[in-house]
Amino acid sequence: MKARRTIAAALSVLALTAVAACGKDGSPSDTAAAGGSAAPQLPTYTVKTDANLESSPVWAAAKKAGKLKIGAKADQPFLGFEDVQTGKRSGFDIEIAKMIAADLGFSADQIEWQTITSNNRETAISGGQIDYYVGTYSITAGRKEKIAFGGPYYIAGQSLLVNKDNTDITGADSVKDKSVCTATGSTSIANIQKYGAKVTQFDSYSMCVEKLLTKEVDAVTTDDSILKGYAAKNQGKLKVVGQPFSEERYGVGLKQGDAALQKAINDALKAHEDNGDWKKAYDATLGLSGSAAPSVPALDPIAG
Numbered sequence: 001m002k003a004r005r006t007i008a009a010a011l012s013v014l015a016l017t018a019v020a021a022c023g024k025d026g027s028p029s030d031t032a033a034a035g036g037s038a039a040p041q042l043p044t045y046t047v048k049t050d051a052n053l054e055s056s057p058v059w060a061a062a063k064k065a066g067k068l069k070i071g072a073k074a075d076q077p078f079l080g081f082e083d084v085q086t087g088k089r090s091g092f093d094i095e096i097a098k099m100i101a102a103d104l105g106f107s108a109d110q111i112e113w114q115t116i117t118s119n120n121r122e123t124a125i126s127g128g129q130i131d132y133y134v135g136t137y138s139i140t141a142g143r144k145e146k147i148a149f150g151g152p153y154y155i156a157g158q159s160l161l162v163n164k165d166n167t168d169i170t171g172a173d174s175v176k177d178k179s180v181c182t183a184t185g186s187t188s189i190a191n192i193q194k195y196g197a198k199v200t201q202f203d204s205y206s207m208c209v210e211k212l213l214t215k216e217v218d219a220v221t222t223d224d225s226i227l228k229g230y231a232a233k234n235q236g237k238l239k240v241v242g243q244p245f246s247e248e249r250y251g252v253g254l255k256q257g258d259a260a261l262q263k264a265i266n267d268a269l270k271a272h273e274d275n276g277d278w279k280k281a282y283d284a285t286l287g288l289s290g291s292a293a294p295s296v297p298a299l300d301p302i303a304g
Contacts, residue, residue: 039284039288040280040283040284040287040288041280041284042095042280042281042284042285043095043099043276043277043280043281043284045098045099045101045102045103045108045272045277046102047102047105047106047107048102048103048104048105049105050105051103051104051105051264052105053104053260053261053264055260056258056260056261056264057258058128058131058132058254058255058258058261059104059131059260059261059264062104062106062131063105066110067106067110067111067112068101068104068106068110068111068112068131069112069114069129069130069131070097070101070111070112070113070114070130070131070132070133070134071114071115071116071121071124071125071129071130071132071133071134071135071253072089072093072094072097072113072114072115072116072133072134072135073093073115073116073135073136074089074115075204075205075206076091076093076135076136076205076206076226076229077091077229077230077232077233078091078092078225078228078229078232078285078286078288079091079092079093079094079135079136079225079226079229079285079286080093080094080134080135080136081094082113082115089113090285091285091286092154092225092281092282092285092286093134093135093136093250094134095277095281095284095285096134096153096154096252096269096278096281097111097132097134097252098111099268099269099272099277099278099281100132100134100150100252100265100268100269102268103264103267103268103271103272104264104268114129114130116129116130116133116135117183117184117185117203117204118183118184118185118186118203119183119184119185119203120185121133121135121137121185121253122143122146122147122253125146125147125253125254125255126146126147126255126256128255131254131261132150132252132253132254132261132265133252133253133254134252134253136156136222136223136225136226136248136250137149137250137251137252137253138187138223138248138249138250138251139151139152139249139250139251139300140187143253146256147253147254147255147256148253148254148255148256148257148258148262149251149252149253149254149262149300150251150252150254150262150265150266150269150299151249151250151251151252151265151266151269151297151299151300152249152250152251152297152299152300153250153251153252153269153273153278153296153297154225154249154250154294154297155247155248155249155250155294155297156223156224156225156226156244156247156248156250157223157224157243157244157245157246157247157248158187158188158191158192158221158222158223158224158244158245158246158248159221159222159223159224159227159240159241159242159243159244159245160172160175160180160219160220160221160227160240160241160242161209161212161219161220161221161227161230161231161238161239161240161241162212162218162219162220162238162239162241163212163213163215163237163238163239164236164237164238164239166218166219166239166241168218169218169219169241169242170241170242171241171242171243171245172192172195172242172245173195174242175192175195175196175197175218175219175221176195176196176197177196177197177198178197178198178218178219179197179198179200179216179217179218179219180192180197180198180199180200180217180218180219180220180221181199181200181201181202181207181208181211181212181217181219181220181221182199182200182201182205182208182220182221182222183201183202183203183204183205183208183222184201184202184203186222187246187248188221188222188223189201191221191245191246192221197219197221200217205220205222205226205230208220209230209234209238212238213234213237213238223248224240224244225286227240228240228286229286232288249297251300252265252269259302262302263302266299266302269299270299273296278296279293
């Protein structure tokens with residue numbers, strides 16, 4: 001009987017350990033899970049103590065408040081991710097936001113992160129809820145009517161994520177009448193509807209991935225960078241299929257009319273691309289998915 005109790009106790013410990021290891025987004029963090037101690041190291045960013053953008057209303061208000069309000073995603077492994085246990089943010093987009101902040105004169109502990117869903121980005125920027133937004137935010141003509149953009153700092157392409165055992169979906173041409181999930185307000189919706197897919201929408205991609213894992217939808221579609229992150233997070237269960245069928249130019253969203261801040265953001269991106277920080281940040285985040293760093297895109301000119 002004593003031996004049986006000992007075995008039962010040991011099994012209980014193992015079961016609890018397994019549950020802890022199988023937590024949802026945020027446990028463990030994406031970088032820790034993928035790379036461990038041998039993972040490439042993130043760069044560090046020197047805060048510019050002499051930064052002065054008094055001609056930018058947004059910067060001036062942030063400087064007076066002593067904090068920078070940055071909008072981001074929280075459910076995209078290797079891109080914009082928040083550990084729900086510690087509150088720590090990680091990912092390539094987070095690093096882009098931090099390197100810009102440093103050049104604007106703000107340290108990492110002066111950043112106030114705000115999770116903004118795709119559907120609410122323009123409203124949050126225009127209404128002053130955030131100072132700028134970095135979160136797989138595609139630059140489009142329609143969005144530029146409401147806000148301004150810095151960048152682009154990365155170019156992705158829309159693709160498809162399916163279960164590992166799925167042989168029916170091999171690319172965009174094979175999604176006719178299939179149930180495909182994406183985030184509300186994303187540019188992915190119109191792109192996949194062209195191929196005859198039945199689109200399901202949720203506020204976040206993580207919810208789409210949960211539905212995919214339980215086979216309630218046939219595929220998830222968005223930028224290949226996002227999908228590779230989820231495939232890496234769910235190794236052996238999911239795969240990215242087909243060739244990208246769009247071009248998504250990621251930009252930094254900011255309030256329209258603030259040319260000084262827009263220029264400062266572009267200057268910061270260029271400086272950190274030139275000094276190698278951009279590549280280091282990629283290698284330590286998105287690079288952990290096994291995808292080599294792409295070419296750095298040329299920055300769009302600023303009107304006026």
